[in-house]
Amino acid sequence: MKKYTYVRRRYWNEPTMSWWERAYLFEILRGLAITGGVFMRNMGKWMTGRKGALTSYYPEETRPDYAAGNRGKHVLTQRPDGRPQCIACNMCATVCPAKVIEIEAAFDPDDPAHPKYPSRFEIDYSRCVFCGLCVEACPEDAIRMAKEVPDFPSPDRTNMWLGKEELLTWNPQRDVAKPYPPAGGAAG
Amino acid sequence: MIQDLVVYAAFIGYAIGVLMTFGLLLTWVERKQAAVMSDRIGANRAYFRLPFTQVKLVWWGLFHGIADGVKMLLKEDFRPRTYDWYAYMVAPWVVFTPVLLVFAVIPFGGMLDPGRLFPSLAEWFGGRTYPMQIARLDAGLLMVFAFGGMTIIGAMLAGWSSSNKFALLGALRAGSQMISYELVMGLTVLGLILIYGTVDMFDIVTQQSGRVGGLPAWGIVFQPFAATLFLAAAIAENKRIPFDLPEAESELISGYFTEYSAMKMGLFMFAEFIEIAIIAALFTTLFLGGPNLPYMSDAGFAFPGGYEIRMSHGAVVATQVIVFLGKVALLCSFQILIRWSLPRFRYDQVLKFAWKFMLPLALVNLVVTVVWMWARHG
Numbered sequence: 001m002k003k004y005t006y007v008r009r010r011y012w013n014e015p016t017m018s019w020w021e022r023a024y025l026f027e028i029l030r031g032l033a034i035t036g037g038v039f040m041r042n043m044g045k046w047m048t049g050r051k052g053a054l055t056s057y058y059p060e061e062t063r064p065d066y067a068a069g070n071r072g073k074h075v076l077t078q079r080p081d082g083r084p085q086c087i088a089c090n091m092c093a094t095v096c097p098a099k100v101i102e103i104e105a106a107f108d109p110d111d112p113a114h115p116k117y118p119s120r121f122e123i124d125y126s127r128c129v130f131c132g133l134c135v136e137a138c139p140e141d142a143i144r145m146a147k148e149v150p151d152f153p154s155p156d157r158t159n160m161w162l163g164k165e166e167l168l169t170w171n172p173q174r175d176v177a178k179p180y181p182p183a184g185g186a187a188g
Numbered sequence: 189m190i191q192d193l194v195v196y197a198a199f200i201g202y203a204i205g206v207l208m209t210f211g212l213l214l215t216w217v218e219r220k221q222a223a224v225m226s227d228r229i230g231a232n233r234a235y236f237r238l239p240f241t242q243v244k245l246v247w248w249g250l251f252h253g254i255a256d257g258v259k260m261l262l263k264e265d266f267r268p269r270t271y272d273w274y275a276y277m278v279a280p281w282v283v284f285t286p287v288l289l290v291f292a293v294i295p296f297g298g299m300l301d302p303g304r305l306f307p308s309l310a311e312w313f314g315g316r317t318y319p320m321q322i323a324r325l326d327a328g329l330l331m332v333f334a335f336g337g338m339t340i341i342g343a344m345l346a347g348w349s350s351s352n353k354f355a356l357l358g359a360l361r362a363g364s365q366m367i368s369y370e371l372v373m374g375l376t377v378l379g380l381i382l383i384y385g386t387v388d389m390f391d392i393v394t395q396q397s398g399r400v401g402g403l404p405a406w407g408i409v410f411q412p413f414a415a416t417l418f419l420a421a422a423i424a425e426n427k428r429i430p431f432d433l434p435e436a437e438s439e440l441i442s443g444y445f446t447e448y449s450a451m452k453m454g455l456f457m458f459a460e461f462i463e464i465a466i467i468a469a470l471f472t473t474l475f476l477g478g479p480n481l482p483y484m485s486d487a488g489f490a491f492p493g494g495y496e497i498r499m500s501h502g503a504v505v506a507t508q509v510i511v512f513l514g515k516v517a518l519l520c521s522f523q524i525l526i527r528w529s530l531p532r533f534r535y536d537q538v539l540k541f542a543w544k545f546m547l548p549l550a551l552v553n554l555v556v557t558v559v560w561m562w563a564r565h566g
Binding site: 025028031032034035036038039042043046052053054055057 | 221223224225226227228229232416525526528529530
């Protein structure tokens with residue numbers, strides 16, 4: 001059996017260091033100068049009353065610049081008369097991987113076109129993974145996701161439920177990306 | 189003498205207070221400085237609420253150290269099923285106590301004359317003067333190294349008695365690393381001892397009060413090279429990040445104190461933070477003139493050109509104490525800067541750095557110092 005000797009592979013772009021870099025001390029000083037400089041710059045900002053950080057104070061302060069396609073808080077779309085467009089078919093609750101949507105269907109004798117409506121529509125945001133599958137699954141375009149995230153830092157996970165009333169408070173007319181009622185005359 | 193007892197009790201109280209404050213504050217300073225260095229905000233959530241009001245005192249998150257302490261005290265004190273529970277229990281204290289003891293020989297001020305400070309007690313003190321130092325020993329610097337070396341025992345005990353592979357590996361690493369760097373530390377200080385001709389810490393500080401050329405006669409002026417080596421070796425001795433192989437989280441969970449929880453683990457952390465302050469105090473004493481400022485003497489400032497500021501004894505004592513604390517705080521901040529800037533060594537690099545790089549350099553420094561002293565004094 002041939003004796004195996006390890007030969008280190010040489011790459012064409014192998015990193016090389018000059019003797020200056022290999023002396024290490026000078027490069028350390030350069031690194032410390034960089035980090036120390038950043039420290040002095042930020043500290044100067046803090047001490048003159050400006051903010052020396054990129055972070056926002058999250059629960060007190062939310063950023064306005066979410067991406068347009070961000071999957072944030074859920075929104076139930078409305079019919080022109082303000083009732084939810086949802087027909088309580090339970091497809092979103094079925095597809096939800098985190099099983100956070102709870103729908104209770106009820107019968108509405110006043111609207112023969114859509115006799116089934118949700119009397120209760122609740123989402124548990126303590127477990128929601130914001131995957132957007134509920135939006136994909138909805139046959140009626142009744143649930144969408146706004147780009148803003150729900151304002152939910154809470155010390156108690158039982159507080160993190162949103163019900164039908166909160167989910168309906170979005171005014172769908174303002175969403176120019178998705179006109180309402182949807183094109184094709186599906187609504188009504 | 190009852191007067192000595194009173195003065196030294198005050199010194200001891202001051203030293204313990206300063207060390208505990210530094211230990212507590214440094215946990216906050218470390219987080220906050222790291223945050224500012226990396227464009228973040230840092231610890232700012234812990235607060236005290238004034239009783240019966242809604243006024244919350246946040247104070248830039250200054251209370252986070254206290255919150256940490258309370259958390260550690262209230263946590264479950266988990267104990268592994270170890271055969272050597274005595275060593276297990278005693279190890280955190282073996283790490284913690286010598287760190288505090290080192291401060292006993294470090295002078296944190298100049299000569300104190302309590303009779304002049306409190307004229308009403310002048311008769312009782314009878315003209316006694318005290319160096320502001322808990323114990324003025326002839327062997328001061330040697331004691332620093334003696335107690336500094338004791339922390340190795342604590343780390344080894346902790347790792348050995350935890351009955352845990354990771355703890356044992358961490359302890360072995362801690363042992364070899366600390367012994368290596370202790371040697372370098374001792375060698376770098378030897379040159380300084382040659383120059384000052386004494387190991388009495390108060391003498392060393394007193395000799396640094398003068399001037400050499402246009403510069404203050406501080407150790408760093410005579411031995412800039414040794415100062416750099418000493419600081420590097422001291423940080424390695426403290427097992428902090430460029431050298432934190434004994435507790436490398438990615439490999440060894442938490443190294444030699446893996447099996448410790450609650451306040452026992454807190455003691456290890458606290459000892460580490462106090463040791464930052466101790467290293468800063470040692471470096472200040474040996475290389476930065478301790479409580480001395482340039483042009484300052486026991487009578488006040490005397491600038492070149494005949495301009496003088498006369499100061500009362502109380503003002504001089506207060507200035508010296510504040511100058512010492514300020515130097516220590518700056519050096520602590522510098523150590524934290526190093527900890528958050530440099531990447532960690534590999535383990536073989538750590539030992540290679542000690543034995544093949546720093547030790548020869550320390551020896552060269554020593555030889556040069558010897559030749560220079562011989563050429564100057566014959």
